[in-house]
Amino acid sequence: MSLNRLYARVHEVNSLLCIGLDPAHTSNFSDLISFNRRIIDVTHPYTAAYKLNTAFYEAEGSSGWRALEYTTAYLREAYPSIFIIADAKRSDIAHTSERYMRAFFDRLGVDAVTLNPLMGHDALAPFLEREDKVSIILGRTSNPGAADFFDMMTDGHPLWQRIVEKVATEWDARRNCMLVIGATEPQHIAQARAIAPYVPFLIPGVGAQRGDLAASVQAGITADGRGPLINVGRGILSHSAPAAAALRYQMAINEALQR
Amino acid sequence: MSLNRLYARVHEVNSLLCIGLDPAHTSNFSDLISFNRRIIDVTHPYTAAYKLNTAFYEAEGSSGWRALEYTTAYLREAYPSIFIIADAKRSDIAHTSERYMRAFFDRLGVDAVTLNPLMGHDALAPFLEREDKVSIILGRTSNPGAADFFDMMTDGHPLWQRIVEKVATEWDARRNCMLVIGATEPQHIAQARAIAPYVPFLIPGVGAQRGDLAASVQAGITADGRGPLINVGRGILSHSAPAAAALRYQMAINEALQR
Secondary structure (H helix, E strand, O other), X not given: OOHHHHHHHHHHHOOOEEEEOOOOOOOOHHHHHHHHHXXXXXXXXXXXXXXEEHHHHHOOHHHHHHHHHHHHHHHHHHOOOOEEEEEEEEOOOHHHHHHHHHHHHHHHOOOEEEEOOOOOHHHHHHHHOOOOOEEEEEEEOOOOOHHHHOOOEEOOEEHHHHHHHHHHHHHOXXXXXXXEEOOOOHHHHHHHHHHOOOOOEEXXXXXXXXXXXXXXXXXXXXXXXXXXXXXXXXXXXXXXOHHHHHHHHHXXXXXXXXX | OOXXXXXXXXXXXXXXXXXXXXXXXXXXXXXXXXXXHHHHHHHHHHOOEEEEEHHHHHOOHHHHHHHHHHHHHHHHHHOOOOEEEEEXXXXXXXXXXXXXXXXXXXXXXXXXXXXXXXXXXXXXXXXXXXXXXXXXXXXXXXXXXXXXHOOOEEOOEEHHHHHHHHHHHHHOOOOOEEEEEOOOOHHXXXXXXXXXXXXXXXXXXXXXXXXXXXHHHHHOOOOXXXXXEEEEOHHHHOOOOHHHHHHHHHHHHHHHHHO
């Protein structure tokens, strides 16, 4: 099962920390790759996964995409057990989504990619069919605008809960899905967990977006006892001592798990 | 107004045709750019806009992104009045969306980009704030999976109509928005037009996806008399004579307008 690669890494380093490699203050290929290498080399002992948001690379055009490729290749070479996520939030009609699937899973070679569910099943199908890879679907994001449509009521339930239900009952047939559930309101995590007891969560929003870490971790544990992956970006990247910050997050997550 | 660039080109060539430059049978930088140049050089007299779907370029990694950059630069140089759309369907939290905005509007330098509305206002705000550029928001797509969430009923109306309403009444405050409304069911176009009388539409799905061209064109005319942009991809790219196919689409659209 494709999630086994993630679980093996979580076990190996005893960490549920995911670091968002979103270099906000670099502006060319060599800056991007040296920044990422520096962060990776000092934080990897505390880290289950790295999440690379494509926006920060595309902002530098094709040389940014080269930095994305280089960083992925570097991780594979130097630290092969690390789980790599492309935070791309893609989706398109099936004929086109199939290209994105190849772009991320085969060409770039990441383990998982984030996906936007709005266009429905056939838009995500090329990703879902890959049993060797993980599809991470937006369940409810942590930004203010999520109130516009994710929270819109549909037949007594907010849209986001219908998305979570669809993933749990249909799209996760191959047990290769995860859900993004933002941490800014921990009750969302508990509600999502009730609807999708076994789908692992990726939880952003505990760093710069200030979600409650301990409550989020506890609410995010699956019915079979697996803790959620907690993403921190700016809280580590902008820290004067990224390794110390990563270690602190790793420990805080593990403490919350044991409460 | 940012849409004036589009209207000027529509007027110049008397065409509402948009060609989707989605090279499906190429596999490296030089194939991609020579394919695109060949299509552009023979079809531009009949064409208001070219739409480049990022999936087909990302499938070739950073060299694909170079082909995207090269094709955009070639269009700017050789045929400067042509309107260029990046079909990227992006969205992310504001801090990240701002990077995508820069990537497409400044770095790549296209006139318009397609956006996924699910994450709500702040996710799109960096794009909407650019008065010199056009934000093309997914209103209702033409794929089968659109039934999953776009058609979900929210307070008596399908979600997609709430999205169209939000664009018309709030997000289009700078008159720089367009909406993607799929052509596979022309009544969607008429319904969207009733909710958003002045927002121009980009209509995909009339080529390989076989929507009814004439009905779509007529239903898509704005309250101030502007016809919709009609996107055709495979119907022209896979044709043995792309120029003749483009001319035929241009004429069919114009005939439908005059009925």
